[in-house]
Amino acid sequence: MNSLPKQLPPYIKNENGELWLTEDERENLKISYRIKDIIFSDQSPFQHVMILDSYDFGRMLVLDGVIQTTSIDGHIYNEMISHVPLQFHPSPKKVLIIGGGDCGAAREVAKYKEVEEIHMVEIDEMVVNVCKEHLTDVSGNLSDPRVKFMYTDGVAFIKEHANTYDVIIIDSSDPVGPAKELFSYEFYSNVYRALKDDGLMVCQSQSPIFHMDVLKQTHANINKLFPYSTIYTATVPTYPGGLWSFTIGSKIPLSLSESKLMPTDTKYVNADVLKQCFQLPQFMKQQLL
Numbered sequence: 559m560n561s562l563p564k565q566l567p568p569y570i571k572n573e574n575g576e577l578w579l580t581e582d583e584r585e586n587l588k589i590s591y592r593i594k595d596i597i598f599s600d601q602s603p604f605q606h607v608m609i610l611d612s613y614d615f616g617r618m619l620v621l622d623g624v625i626q627t628t629s630i631d632g633h634i635y636n637e638m639i640s641h642v643p644l645q646f647h648p649s650p651k652k653v654l655i656i657g658g659g660d661c662g663a664a665r666e667v668a669k670y671k672e673v674e675e676i677h678m679v680e681i682d683e684m685v686v687n688v689c690k691e692h693l694t695d696v697s698g699n700l701s702d703p704r705v706k707f708m709y710t711d712g713v714a715f716i717k718e719h720a721n722t723y724d725v726i727i728i729d730s731s732d733p734v735g736p737a738k739e740l741f742s743y744e745f746y747s748n749v750y751r752a753l754k755d756d757g758l759m760v761c762q763s764q765s766p767i768f769h770m771d772v773l774k775q776t777h778a779n780i781n782k783l784f785p786y787s788t789i790y791t792a793t794v795p796t797y798p799g800g801l802w803s804f805t806i807g808s809k810i811p812l813s814l815s816e817s818k819l820m821p822t823d824t825k826y827v828n829a830d831v832l833k834q835c836f837q838l839p840q841f842m843k844q845q846l847l
Contacts, residue, residue: 567599568606569623579610581624583798584768591615591625597692602684609692615796617693619660621685627660628796629695635762636662636696637827638792638835639804641820643725643760644670645832646812650724651675654752656712658729659685661697667727668702669821676705677723683709713739716748723752728761741772743779746807750783758808759784766791766842767799777846780807788812789846790835792826803842 570593571578577593591612598609608620616629627635640663644650652675653667659680667676680686686707689697708715712728726749730741739745741761749759763776773789781787784807794802806812820829838846 567596567608569608569620570596570610579612579620579623579625587798589798591618598688600684602682604682607682607684607688609688617695618796619685619689619693619696625796627662627693627696629693631795632660632662632696633824634792634826635794635797635802636660636666637824638790639663639727639729639760639762640666641824641827642790642804642832642835643727643758643806644673645814645818645820646806646808647725647758648756648815652723652725653677654679654719654723654726656716656726656728656730658727660689660693661686661700663727663729664702664705665696665698665700666821666824668700668704669823674704676702677708678705679708679710679712679715681709681711683707713745713748716745716752719752721751721754724754724757726753726757726759728759730762741776741779743782746779746783750807750809753809756810758806758810758812760804760806763789763803763805765797765799766801766803766839770845773803773805774846776805780805784808786810786812788836789838789842791838791842792835 569579578590579593580588580590582588593610593612595611597611600607605622610620611617618628619626650673653673655663655678664676664678690699764772766773786808788806789803791801791803793800
């Protein structure tokens, strides 16, 4: 282990010579992870940023004490939020990612040769830089020339772009603090305006187990705005509850082309997963459909 800082960063405790990160998920649930090393720790203008090396999940990005992604399963989330919408769009040329500072979603989008431009709007430049340097299992040290980084507020950015994008991926953190606006009806209405006539969007819509209220509100907002909407799920062990949801809103009917090729270098998504992920468990159907 590297020499520890004289003062441990917030959210990290030294218990009998062992480092532990304890994430406060909710009033009745705390999740603790034994940490090998603190790779990076600093306060950005927006949040406290850490890269930690853990025993069971490998390296992880932690913002304000909350784990965002890890080496062991970050590919699941990033593949599911990227490949699913791109498989549905008939010809994605221009893609916008709002959030996604770990660069994992942009890395997956870049696997599609037909995509010509990838605009990534992330408010915190520090997150992008440290993930490219210290979390390469997720970021792949992204350097594709089609990716243009824009370090600004996604809520403000989307208001200035109408009829611009084929696909918009909203890779936001939990709906607290600045990210709360990324779950609002007004924001989704601006996303609708920013899409071309055959465009579609996807957002992460939280845990169906622990955050059904957020999922229901997200689905209701998108369902009001878009003529076609649907929900799909994936299992991401890092996230509390394991089961995670994504919501799609589309201006055109959602249909998969049999001729469209899935990139061959995925770890989780394949043709079978693509079809299966829309099969919802009964409790979700009862509350959402």
